[in-house]
Amino acid sequence: MLHERDRIREELFDDVYATPDLSVVLPKYKFPEQEQRARDVYQLVHDELMLDGNSRQNLATFCSTWVDPEIHKLMDECVDKNMIDKDEYPQTAELEGRCVHMLADLWNSPDAANTLGCSTTGSSEAAMLGGMAMKWRWREKMKAMGKSTDKPNMICGPVQICWHKFAKYWDVELREIPMEKDRLIMSPEEVVKRCDENTIGVVPTLGVTYTCDYEPVKEVSEALDKLQADKGWDIPIHVDGASGGFLAPFCDPDLEWDFRLKRVKSINASGHKFGLSPLGVGWVVWRDREDLPDDLIFWVNYLGGNMPTFALNFSRPGGQIVAQYYNFLRLGREGYRKIQLACYDTAAYIADEIEKLGMFDIIYNGRGGIPAVSWSLKEDADPGFSCYDFSDRLRSRGWQVPAYSMPAHREDLVIMRILVRHGVSRDLGQLLITDMKRCIDYFKKNPVTTPLGPEYGGYSHGGGSHK
Numbered sequence: 001m002l003h004e005r006d007r008i009r010e011e012l013f014d015d016v017y018a019t020p021d022l023s024v025v026l027p028k029y030k031f032p033e034q035e036q037r038a039r040d041v042y043q044l045v046h047d048e049l050m051l052d053g054n055s056r057q058n059l060a061t062f063c064s065t066w067v068d069p070e071i072h073k074l075m076d077e078c079v080d081k082n083m084i085d086k087d088e089y090p091q092t093a094e095l096e097g098r099c100v101h102m103l104a105d106l107w108n109s110p111d112a113a114n115t116l117g118c119s120t121t122g123s124s125e126a127a128m129l130g131g132m133a134m135k136w137r138w139r140e141k142m143k144a145m146g147k148s149t150d151k152p153n154m155i156c157g158p159v160q161i162c163w164h165k166f167a168k169y170w171d172v173e174l175r176e177i178p179m180e181k182d183r184l185i186m187s188p189e190e191v192v193k194r195c196d197e198n199t200i201g202v203v204p205t206l207g208v209t210y211t212c213d214y215e216p217v218k219e220v221s222e223a224l225d226k227l228q229a230d231k232g233w234d235i236p237i238h239v240d241g242a243s244g245g246f247l248a249p250f251c252d253p254d255l256e257w258d259f260r261l262k263r264v265k266s267i268n269a270s271g272h273k274f275g276l277s278p279l280g281v282g283w284v285v286w287r288d289r290e291d292l293p294d295d296l297i298f299w300v301n302y303l304g305g306n307m308p309t310f311a312l313n314f315s316r317p318g319g320q321i322v323a324q325y326y327n328f329l330r331l332g333r334e335g336y337r338k339i340q341l342a343c344y345d346t347a348a349y350i351a352d353e354i355e356k357l358g359m360f361d362i363i364y365n366g367r368g369g370i371p372a373v374s375w376s377l378k379e380d381a382d383p384g385f386s387c388y389d390f391s392d393r394l395r396s397r398g399w400q401v402p403a404y405s406m407p408a409h410r411e412d413l414v415i416m417r418i419l420v421r422h423g424v425s426r427d428l429g430q431l432l433i434t435d436m437k438r439c440i441d442y443f444k445k446n447p448v449t450t451p452l453g454p455e456y457g458g459y460s461h462g463g464g465s466h467k
């Protein structure tokens with residue numbers, strides 16, 4: 001009996017926090033020498049992640065922070081699928097292709113069943129591909145006319161950082177239209193002023209990152225038609241529909257921003273934003289087959305079959321694409337419309353409530369662009385705190401609401417912004433407003449002596465010294 005008890009003792013595991021593994025501080029920046037028990041390390045990593053903000057309360061992000069339980073299941077089932085292995089996983093490849101054609105249809109491509117497009121890791125990669133195709137087409141056109149191809153330029157409003165990357169990586173001059181007073185997005189006049197024969201394309205954003213407004217794609221397109229009639233320059237449009245590409249078709253179907261406009265040659269959108277898929281998927285679709293130069297498509301034969309690839313990455317997870325397909329089937333136009341309209345209603349509600357607080361100017365009220373709200377402190381308001389203080393204080397209840405200054409020519413304007421996404425319910429919105437009131441009361445009783453400024457970087461530590 002006694003012998004038996006000893007044997008059982010030997011097989012007993014320590015409580016996870018009492019193990020030698022977890023009762024010491026583990027190395028952080030040196031490659032570990034020894035292996036550890038999976039259970040213990042799991043607990044350690046899991047615990048460290050507690051210090052991350054709660055993603056559902058992260059109102060800064062445009063990206064999905066809630067997905068159906070079925071998506072969790074599909075993601076788990078696909079954890080081993082590499083989407084580049086199109087010959088090995090032909091059905092995953094098939095689902096990707098179907099998504100491309102469904103999107104082409106959603107965006108009113110004249111030949112949706114036959115046009116080209118692909119999935120990407122997000123809108124950033126999609127923007128690189130769309131931008132590259134514009135540069136290639138422009139160069140072919142210039143070469144055919146015997147003209148110089150040294151100085152390509154691209155025109156946009158206040159764009160997301162990915163277009164700055166595109167311009168730098170691909171050596172294209174970015175002619176970014178600065179904000180001017182209350183004009184915080186591009187206007188057709190400002191676009192046309194900057195065009196010349198070296199303009200590879202114009203990129204309006206459907207859902208500007210800073211304010212969440214839609215840029216006027218149709219008006220810009222018409223101005224470019226007129227410019228072509230005057231000067232002969234045929235300048236294409238690529239729409240950055242990172243957010244709007246999954247909003248306008250459902251909630252604003254009469255808005256003409258897509259392939260209904262002949263000049264719109266390509267569109268990108270983020271599947272992981274209002275496409276409602278988990279992180280790691282974007283899309284780019286061309287209006288017509290001819291709009292994507294053949295020269296950019298690589299053919300690989302070492303996966304079996306002879307497969308076309310057009311992407312920056314090679315290996316990439318397949319689950320996000322499968323989840324996107326699930327969403328398309330699960331929701332259809334009806335389901336997407338319901339979810340997004342609920343978000344718009346909540347955004348409008350939050351905007352109205354913030355306005356009632358009295359000290360803020362609403363910059364974007366959640367109507368007409370992305371379901372979001374942006375606001376600034378009234379110029380004459382003296383509430384005893386800055387937007388940065390307000391952001392910091394909201395954090396004490398877990399809410400992450402960014403404060404930031406605007407880009408060129410309106411750096412003086414500091415705004416705050418929240419995104420109302422799938423999973424931000426009306427009730428959650430109301431709780432946020434209650435907490436905003438609580439913060440304002442707190443500042444009344446405890447006025448800030450040194451308001452936080454732009455140097456306030458929230459809680460992230462980029463880099464730092466790793467000892």
Ligand SMILES: *Cc1c(COP(=O)(O)O)cnc(C)c1O
Pocket residue numbers: 062121122123124125160162205206207208209240241242243270282
């Ligand atoms: C988010 C965003 C991007 C970048 O997209 P990712 O999917 O994060 O790579 C580009 N443009 C706009 C307008 C965006 O909102």
